[in-house]
Amino acid sequence: MEKRGRWCRVPRGYFGSRTILTREPEFLEPPVNAWARIGRALLLGLRDIGRALRMLGEATSNTVFVFSRQNRYEVVHQMFLGGIKSLGVITIVALFTGMILALQTGLELRRFGQEVNIGTAVTVVLLREMGPFMTGLIIAASFGSAIAAQMGTMVVAEEIAALEIMSINPVRFLVMPRLVALALIMPFLTIYTNAIGILGGAIVGYTQLGVTFTAYFENCTRFAETKDLFVGLFKAFIFGVIIVTVACHQGFGASEGAVGVGRATRRTVIISFLTILTMGYFITRVFYK
Amino acid sequence: MIRFEQVYKQLAGRTVLDGVDLEIQPGETFFIVGTSGAGKSVTLKHMVRLLTPDSGRVWIGDDCVSEARGRVLEKIRSRFGVLFQGAALLNWISAGENVGLPLLERTNKPVFEIEKLAREKLALVGLESAFDKMPAELSGGMRKRVGLARAIITAPEIILYDEPTSGLDPVTSRAIDQLIDSLRRELGVTSVVVTHDLHSALAIATRIAMLDAGRIVALGTPEEFIQSSNEKVQQFLEAQFITKRGAWEKAVAL
Numbered sequence: 128m129e130k131r132g133r134w135c136r137v138p139r140g141y142f143g144s145r146t147i148l149t150r151e152p153e154f155l156e157p158p159v160n161a162w163a164r165i166g167r168a169l170l171l172g173l174r175d176i177g178r179a180l181r182m183l184g185e186a187t188s189n190t191v192f193v194f195s196r197q198n199r200y201e202v203v204h205q206m207f208l209g210g211i212k213s214l215g216v217i218t219i220v221a222l223f224t225g226m227i228l229a230l231q232t233g234l235e236l237r238r239f240g241q242e243v244n245i246g247t248a249v250t251v252v253l254l255r256e257m258g259p260f261m262t263g264l265i266i267a268a269s270f271g272s273a274i275a276a277q278m279g280t281m282v283v284a285e286e287i288a289a290l291e292i293m294s295i296n297p298v299r300f301l302v303m304p305r306l307v308a309l310a311l312i313m314p315f316l317t318i319y320t321n322a323i324g325i326l327g328g329a330i331v332g333y334t335q336l337g338v339t340f341t342a343y344f345e346n347c348t349r350f351a352e353t354k355d356l357f358v359g360l361f362k363a364f365i366f367g368v369i370i371v372t373v374a375c376h377q378g379f380g381a382s383e384g385a386v387g388v389g390r391a392t393r394r395t396v397i398i399s400f401l402t403i404l405t406m407g408y409f410i411t412r413v414f415y416k
Numbered sequence: 417m418i419r420f421e422q423v424y425k426q427l428a429g430r431t432v433l434d435g436v437d438l439e440i441q442p443g444e445t446f447f448i449v450g451t452s453g454a455g456k457s458v459t460l461k462h463m464v465r466l467l468t469p470d471s472g473r474v475w476i477g478d479d480c481v482s483e484a485r486g487r488v489l490e491k492i493r494s495r496f497g498v499l500f501q502g503a504a505l506l507n508w509i510s511a512g513e514n515v516g517l518p519l520l521e522r523t524n525k526p527v528f529e530i531e532k533l534a535r536e537k538l539a540l541v542g543l544e545s546a547f548d549k550m551p552a553e554l555s556g557g558m559r560k561r562v563g564l565a566r567a568i569i570t571a572p573e574i575i576l577y578d579e580p581t582s583g584l585d586p587v588t589s590r591a592i593d594q595l596i597d598s599l600r601r602e603l604g605v606t607s608v609v610v611t612h613d614l615h616s617a618l619a620i621a622t623r624i625a626m627l628d629a630g631r632i633v634a635l636g637t638p639e640e641f642i643q644s645s646n647e648k649v650q651q652f653l654e655a656q657f658i659t660k661r662g663a664w665e666k667a668v669a670l
Contacts (some may be wrong), residue, residue, distance in 0.1 A: 197521055281506075289504035292464050293518045293570075294490045300521070 179376040182298060183368070186306045186375075189299040197308050198304050205308035209270040210316055217265055221320040224261060225249055225327025233336040242336045246346030249328035250321075254355040255415075258321040260407055262313065263366035267399035271370040274305060275395035278378020279388035287379065297379075306371045313367035314360040321359070356413045365410065373399045417606055418463060418574070423472035423482075425458060425649050432458045433469070434630035440623075442573075445600050445607045445646070449618040449652065450627035457501070459627065460576050463608065464496050465489060476574075494522070497567030497575040503559040505551040505566075511558075512538065512547035515565045522570070537565035541595065542584040544613045557584040564592065568599065575599065577609040579615055587636075589613065614656045618642065626652065 158164040192198055232248040233385060278301065282289050292296045332338035353403045381387040420438035424431070440446045448456045459606045461467040462474050465481050468596050474482040479492050506513045516534035519525055525533075533594065538544050551559055567575055581589035581591040597620040599605040611617060614646065617638070624641040626634040627650055634641060634649045642653065 284502055285500045285504040286506060288466050289498065289500055292493050292496060292498050293521065294494050295517070295521045332485070404529075 133276030163399035175376070175380075179372050180320060182302060182376055182379075183372045185298045186302040186372075187217060189296070189303040190307055191308050192299055193303065197300070201304040201309050205305050206312045208273075209266060209309050210312035213266060213316065214319070216269065217262065217316060217320055218323055220261055220265055221258075221323035222327040224257060225253065226331045228252055228257070229331040230335065233338070237336065241333070242412070243327060243342050244346055245332050245336065245337050245338060246325075246343040247350040250325055250347040250351045253321045253324045254351055254359045256407065256411070258324065259313075259317045259359045259362040259366060260403065262317045262320045262363060263326075263370065263403040263407075264400060266309070266313065266367070267370045267373075267403065268318070268396055270309065270396050271374040271399050272392045274286070274371065274374035275378040275381075275391045276388055278375055279381030281392040282379060282381050283384055283388060302371065302375045305346055305375065306368065309367035309371050310364055311367075313363040317360055317363035320342075321356075354414070357371075358410070362407060362410050366407060369402050369406060370399050373402065417477055418447075418608070419475040420459075420462070421475070423459075423462060423474060424469065425455075425462070425470050427458070433462075435472070436630070436632060437625075438625065438632065438635075440606065440608060442606050443600060443604045444622045445596060445609065445620055447609045447611060447621040447624045448627060449611060449614060449617055449624060451652070452612075454627040455630045456627055457578055460578055460608065460610050463574075463576060464493055464498060489628045494548045494570070495625050497570060497572035499560070499563045499567045499575070499577045499580055501578040503551075503563030505559055505562055507551050509550075510547065511543070511549050511551060511554060511562045514551065514562060515569055518566065518570050533569060534565070537569045538562070540568070541565045542591065557588050560584065561588075561592070564595070571603070572605070573621045574606045574608065577607065577611075578609055580609060581611060581613050589616065592616075596620055614653065614658055620660070 142377075153168070158167055159401075193202060198236045228249045233242045233245040236242045236244055278287075281301075287297050290300060329340055329343045332343045333340055374395045377391040378397070381391040418438070418440040420436045421643075423433050423436045425433040436455075436459065438459075448459055450456050457468060462469060463476065465484065469482050473480050476492050476495065479488065481489070481492050484492055490624070505511070506517070509517070512531065512534045513520075515537055516530040519530045519533065520527070523530075525528065535544060535547055541564050543558060543561050543565070546554060546558060546562065551562070555560065560583075564577075564580065575596075579598070580592050583600055584592065593616045596607050596609065600607060600620075600622075609621070611616070618641070619638075621638055623635065623637055624633050626641070626646070628648045634644045634646045636644065640650065643657070644650070
């Protein structure tokens with residue numbers, strides 16, 4: 128019988144009525160020239176986006192099992208890991224970001240005698256952009272990288288293969304609880320980031336710019352709109368989805384042992400950062416014309 | 417029950433399976449032996465479609481596993497229990513929870529019943545006291561036995577063992593052999609065992625196949641295997657100090 132092994136084989140089994148995550152090793156011949164290299168990078172990039180979106184779709188469709196006995200505790204546990212355990216670093220980053228924002232804008236506004244308006248500047252910037260953006264970056268770097276490392280290690284240790292053979296869908300078992308947990312917790316974390324950031328601004332306003340707390344908080348609520356808050360929270364929700372999708376997809380694609388796990392972790396942080404940044408812009412563009 | 421039809425497989429440009437034809441009957445304890453890189457684990461992975469043949473087919477009963485997808489594949493896989501080389505236990509749950517996981521996920525059995533069954537299976541592999549221990553607290557051999565308990569808890573028709581005795585002390589190895597043998601005798605389980613350990617193979621196998629460079633170079637009962645004139649088989653036997661008939665019988669008698 129004819130042998131059909133090929134260097135450029137695309138791994139099979141990934142697409143099916145249920146996503147098969149245990150992929151066969153992939154071996155590609157070196158590209159013949161620069162154009163081939165660019166073309167391949169584009170095609171592989173598109174394929175990866177397709178795979179990640181398919182996995183996201185399957186995880187979303189599995190959210191109907193979120194209250195099953197297997198998943199409900201896992202969702203709470205992941206909310207604890209992704210949310211509560213990140214509060215320390217979020218507090219420090221948000222506090223100092225608010226303080227920096229207040230100081231930078233306050234020093235400029237003082238030239239025009241308008242330093243009392245720092246409350247507005249800090250609040251609008253945090254609610255619309257910086258709150259969800261900073262929360263997204265912190266969670267991508269901490270929780271996202273941890274997910275990628277965990278999934279990657281599980282792939283390398285054949286634990287994902289073991290789950291598949293036990294007919295336990297890894298997307299339902301591993302991805303869905305993390306997706307639900309982070310999509311739910313991210314808006315709350317963003318509210319917390321905003322609050323701490325605004326508080327940081329108030330501290331700087333009072334101690335360095337001579338703005339009273341009353342004046343500061345009156346300004347905060349005078350110009351910020353409810354829309355600013357909700358668009359920011361929507362962004363946070365989307366960022367949560369992005370972080371889990373990227374992290375799980377990269378983790379499941381890990382190969383070559385510890386090196387592969389490290390690569391998956393690094394890529395998760397980079398891709399999440401870039402996607403959060405670009406999606407942040409497009410969401411802003413949709414809501415603020 | 418398990419049938420390979422002219423299975424070819426290349427990995428990294430190297431032919432790992434080179435036209436494997438194989439038939440394993442129900443109730444057999446079938447050993448696949450061979451040197452490292454001979455294609456033993458790859459053969460095993462084809463049975464549950466962790467790998468797909470480049471050409472050829474793998475049949476499990478009347479189902480072609482190499483072409484199965486979705487729920488059909490899930491149904492085929494539910495007939496298997498697999499003991500992985502590194503046990504593949506989930507590190508964030510206890511040994512007992514690992515053992516009970518397939519039942520918790522795939523059945524509607526109440527938790528107390530699953531716990532009872534998990535304790536029974538752990539007792540079967542001599543680890544009743546390890547129920548609440550985390551995998552990180554267990555030695556390599558204990559992890560492997562927990563993996564075995566997990567593989568048998570669903571009472572599968574077929575159990576695949578990837579190096580079940582590697583890294584274990586001789587006493588534990590023989591205990592694992594006894595367990596594999598008792599599963600065949602008492603429950604009629606079909607076992608496929610990949611190993612380097614010829615002592616185990618000669619003691620409990622119904623048939624032994626030797627793989628070399630992706631081809632089956634010898635296949636037969638332990639008697640036939642030990643008397644094979646194939647050069648590779650003889651080298652393999654000699655490397656484990658099994659050179660004369662009789663000597664191994666004494667050495668491995670259970």
